Amino acid sequence: MLTALSIRDVVLIEALDLDFGPGLGVLTGETGAGKSILLDALGLALGARGDSGLVRHGAAQASVTATFDPPADLASLLDENGIEAEAGEPLIVRRVVKADGGSRGFVNNQPASAALLRELGARLVEIHGQHDDRGLLNPRGHRALLDTFARLDSAGVAASWQSWRGAETALAEARAEIEIATRDREWLDHAVAELDALAPEPGEEEALAERRRVMQRSEKIAEDLNALTDALDGSDGALARMRQAARILDRIAPDHPALSEALAALDRAVIEAGNAGDQVNEAARALAFDPRALEDDEARLFELRGMARKHRVQPDDLAALADELRGRRSRLEAGEEDIAALEQRARAARDAYVEAAAKLTKARTAAAARLDAAVAGELPPLKLDAARFRTTVAPLPEEQWGAAGHDRVEFEIATNPGAPYGALIRIASGGELSRFILALKVALAEEGGAATMIFDEIDRGVGGAVASAIGERLHRLAGRAQLLVVTHSPQVAARGAAHLLIAKRNDGVVTRTGVRQLEPGERREEIARMLSGAIITDEARAQADRLIETA
Structure with a gap:
């Protein structure tokens, strides 16, 4: 879970220190206030490209420090990369970018590569948005997501794969040795x-x-x-x-x-x-x-x-x-006899792998049907009644078989009756894509994932009942993981356990972006502003009260 974020000299942010808690945290503010800067800063700490353009004008360098309460399964990754970390202690990830180019990364004040920061970031935070081309939209990760959803253990298949690969390697080496020996007899x-x-x-x-x-x-x-x-x-x-x-x-x-x-x-x-x-x-x-x-x-x-x-x-x-x-x-x-024995061993190992992988395929196919049903149940409240979702489990060519089996898994959608299925990122429009991601994430949520999830304007272009449905589902997700949501929807904002307001201020010389946590009364005013616009009416305040009470 993300517990704190400290930003220094990033674009319009001069100095900012934020604390985060569990549950649903919402970030609101007027368009152009700098909500994307906050996410860019967090992305920088987690290994995103260190662009010198992020450094605030006039500053020598920008720095972002993110503090996490890390999951136990990070210990081995840290140990493999020579990072000392005490059990029960926070994980501190820091990135510094210089104005003249170049960046440095640190984990627990120890130098770390950007690649390690990215790997840590993938394990610590999931970011979902309309333009997200990773995570749920990347077919390369769909098989692992389906296995996690179904609690499938592919260790047996991996062991069979290694055994088969070992037998094939031994056979190839024996054949090569005999070929050389025959040539040099x-x-x-x-x-x-x-x-x-x-x-x-x-x-x-x-x-x-x-x-x-x-x-x-x-x-x-x-x-x-x-x-x-x-x-x-x-x-x-x-x-x-x-x-x-x-x-x-x-x-x-x-x-x-x-x-x-x-x-x-x-x-x-x-x-x-x-x-x-x-x-x-x-x-x-x-x-x-x-x-x-x-x-x-x-x-x-x-x-x-x-x-x-x-x-x-x-x-x-x-x-x-x-x-x-x-x-x-x-x-x-005695080569021919040896080769025959090794060929037999390789065939047996292949048969064992194929059998184990076939069982995994059967389990995946059954799990795909359950996942499709779970996602289908989430679509109507999100005004995606006509859309259809399916998880395809298809065989891979033998040269692509591996330790995780011989299946290609991909999430596909059809947005209109009679329309063909296609990849999420190619078929859905921006608003539809956001809602599909949310529906899929809700269906997958019980089976784990990163401890912190960020939804970047996932409710853009929707309102009313759809926005309420999105807020309700985000609230459900927040019961299982920490959620941070950048939103323009008052229905979503009303669901937040913590509300952060992002705003610009100008002293006549310099424009700065600031973020502060709202007290209950301030929160009511912000939700009312989101409902009514620049002029906040008593009716908007009353409606804000109703949204907060029913959240």
Whole structure:
């Protein structure tokens, strides 16, 4: 429900703050007073085109803020768009338009796109008028309106649709894969044979590269190891010379204590040198390799890397690629059986969808008859006795089937006996169209819709009993939703729970539009003015009293 509207610098409105309550609120005023400006301002907040022409002359920008008591089902939409909203808190929608062009939207003081404002607006407010080309006049929404009227749940049909679409997608993918595989069968056989012959293993490239590195390093230090062995343990090596020196010292050591110490030190050196030689020999044995092994490893590494480049994968992924290609070949070989199974599944899913959609069509057809009867009952009081209304439920071509079934639903009218049925917007005149919209809305009202409905001069061109009938039906609608009605009809105005007067004032320099809520006495005067014109007579006041009393 719309609870407040704040307007700043929009056309002739300098500053305006309005509060709204439940029930029927009426907006009246003389022709040209600016009633359309009020609706344009609300439309701006709800995502309408941000025209800089709406900015009041001399102002830098215009702004409109609409405050709503939002329905619970808006929470998911707000969450999807990153808008924070506390449960139980009002929803504040604001739009700013600059005089030099450009606009910004906000929801709960958080930036929001015009598209989001429009989506919120469609959920929060319905606007109906003679020139409304959306809502009830848009055939694209008629199916949803009929389903809402009949309380039809199309979730089962939607699930069947998704199942069928999924089966068709799987079938198409399988057919495409087999077509590609068949076209590339020769290549596939060759690739699998190559990979099978190579027999790559995960991690093999890294192991080969490490082993090659070790062998290449060993090759480089082999000469140094040989030289070291000769230097230590050769016939003329250090170890042989130290042993010869030890033998000489052994003969002469008794001649002097220092020679004995020298002999002991030399013995120790011989032992350490021997140990060093043993370590060098052990390393040489460990680093020894067969040159053919290095060649084999390098050849294997070259093959692995070459195959990886050929298939544009990493060497470690070759084993997985081989499995994948073998799987593709296996699927190709078993493809016909798979296709047959998928075709059967798709046929079964289609049959299930068609059956579910047919049940929905039957329910819609029955609901259409009930809706037609309900609308027909509303037409005579609105002086549309000769008119006929019908809801057509017709099959769609298969390419247009969808999650909501395979029906095209459209509301049609014939305004005169014997005249053909046609779309509402093409057949009805302005006044007739307004009354048809009201009749249809009354028939649909019990099954929900937006919490706020606005009727823009829906009573234009009618009076007397017809205006009274319109007022009575608007009053009935207001028992289920908040209604705001821009009206020139005193019969409608008398039904209002709240009465707003829109008027222009001129201080000799600037013209401004203002809106104020009327007190009971002021309301009586305004309805009397609507009855009698510029000069308000006592008879008009008395008639206004009667209208208010009987409302």
